[in-house]
Amino acid sequence: MTMNYSPRKMLVTGGAGFIGSHFILYMLEKHTELEIINLDLLTYAGSLDNVADITADKRYHFVEGDICDANLVKQMLVEFNIDTIVHFAAESHVDRSISGPAQFIQTNIVGTFTLLEAARQYWLEENKWDQQQCRFHHISTDEVYGSLEKTDSAFTESSAYLPNSPYSASKASSDHLVRAYQHTYKLPVTMSNCSNNYGPFQHPEKLIPTIINACLQNKAIPVYGDGSNIRDWLFVKDHCAALDRIICQGLLGESYNVGGDQELANIELVKLICQMLDDIQPGSQPYATLIEFVTDRAGHDWRYAIDSNKLQTELDWTATTTLHDGLLETIKFYLKD
Numbered sequence: 001m002t003m004n005y006s007p008r009k010m011l012v013t014g015g016a017g018f019i020g021s022h023f024i025l026y027m028l029e030k031h032t033e034l035e036i037i038n039l040d041l042l043t044y045a046g047s048l049d050n051v052a053d054i055t056a057d058k059r060y061h062f063v064e065g066d067i068c069d070a071n072l073v074k075q076m077l078v079e080f081n082i083d084t085i086v087h088f089a090a091e092s093h094v095d096r097s098i099s100g101p102a103q104f105i106q107t108n109i110v111g112t113f114t115l116l117e118a119a120r121q122y123w124l125e126e127n128k129w130d131q132q133q134c135r136f137h138h139i140s141t142d143e144v145y146g147s148l149e150k151t152d153s154a155f156t157e158s159s160a161y162l163p164n165s166p167y168s169a170s171k172a173s174s175d176h177l178v179r180a181y182q183h184t185y186k187l188p189v190t191m192s193n194c195s196n197n198y199g200p201f202q203h204p205e206k207l208i209p210t211i212i213n214a215c216l217q218n219k220a221i222p223v224y225g226d227g228s229n230i231r232d233w234l235f236v237k238d239h240c241a242a243l244d245r246i247i248c249q250g251l252l253g254e255s256y257n258v259g260g261d262q263e264l265a266n267i268e269l270v271k272l273i274c275q276m277l278d279d280i281q282p283g284s285q286p287y288a289t290l291i292e293f294v295t296d297r298a299g300h301d302w303r304y305a306i307d308s309n310k311l312q313t314e315l316d317w318t319a320t321t322t323l324h325d326g327l328l329e330t331i332k333f334y335l336k337d
């Protein structure tokens with residue numbers, strides 16, 4: 001168990017992706033002594049544009065490479081004397097996991113295993129570091145808990161794992177591996193499971209950028225099924241603040257749920273964004289007229305809701321961005337592009 005951990009040399013995996021890039025910017029600004037090494041394969045989902053603002057920062061380094069490459073990962077831990085790993089890198093899009101699950105098994109499961117094994121060897125076997133000297137934080141999703149009915153209570157950290165898609169099953173597997181490394185080897189780990197993130201720099205394939213881009217291009221806005229599926233929306237910068245709190249103050253071996261406390265049916269979200277765009281940049285007709293219902297995703301989870309009470313009471317974190325403010329910042333980002 002520990003509190004008040006201070007990372008010095010941090011390896012961030014997937015730091016050219018959506019959440020990882022926000023996290024790097026957040027941490028470099030907040031922790032002035034911290035050095036960050038970003039390991040990212042630059043798949044279709046990663047872009048160095050996301051971290052363009054810090055390319056010249058001497059406390060930031062980028063390495064293009066694969067988390068499944070055990071030699072590379074090990075070499076990086078040694079070369080940079082890494083004491084903290086924050087693991088975002090993943091295949092993250094549910095639809096792609098349905099059409100091509102193999103890559104999800106490789107990156108999300110084998111990749112996580114490769115990082116854990118390298119950390120175990122370098123920190124525990126070779127350096128004999130104790131639990132106060134190093135930290136592995138694993139980022140996961142609320143989708144590992146499966147789907148809720150309307151009146152079910154929100155997911156807590158003790159909800160059963162019932163993943164429904166190849167994506168959520170691969171994330172669940174990686175969570176189990178992380179937990180097992182803590183239990184078996186005493187690797188100092190923390191974990192978090194968050195709800196749907198949104199904000200600037202999200203890949204255009206995800207729901208909110210899809211809605212905004214469709215409006216701006218005057219194209220049909222595709223909505224799965226009848227649009228009744230419910231998600232809880234977390235602004236990405238609130239998520240970064242939560243991760244900082246967990247990494248620096250979280251208890252070892254614990255997992256924390258991170259939610260935005262802003263549940264909404266997809267169709268309501270679409271209508272809200274349409275309304276906001278009608279005000280900010282009106283088109284020839286209200287944007288909601290572009291809504292088109294399309295065949296539902298196979299095995300589509302109906303509702304996710306996350307209970308962040310543990311994080312709020314134990315680590316004093318709460319999401320501070322309202323859905324309206326977060327969406328406004330997001331919409332303005334896509335308008336600027």
Ligand SMILES: NC(=O)c1ccc[n+]([C@@H]2O[C@H](COP(=O)([O-])OP(=O)(O)OC[C@H]3O[C@@H](n4cnc5c(N)ncnc54)[C@H](O)[C@@H]3O)[C@@H](O)[C@H]2O)c1
Binds near residue numbers: 066
């Ligand atoms: N976006 C969300 O709403 C959300 C919600 C819950 C959990 N998560 C989790 O948060 C993490 C980050 O999500 P995101 O939305 O930023 O993802 P993303 O798809 O935007 O970014 C993933 C990044 O990982 C990199 N990557 C992929 N395979 C790699 C490999 N083999 N080696 C090195 N880098 C590789 C990609 O190039 C990309 O930069 C993921 O673990 C995801 O499961 C995301």
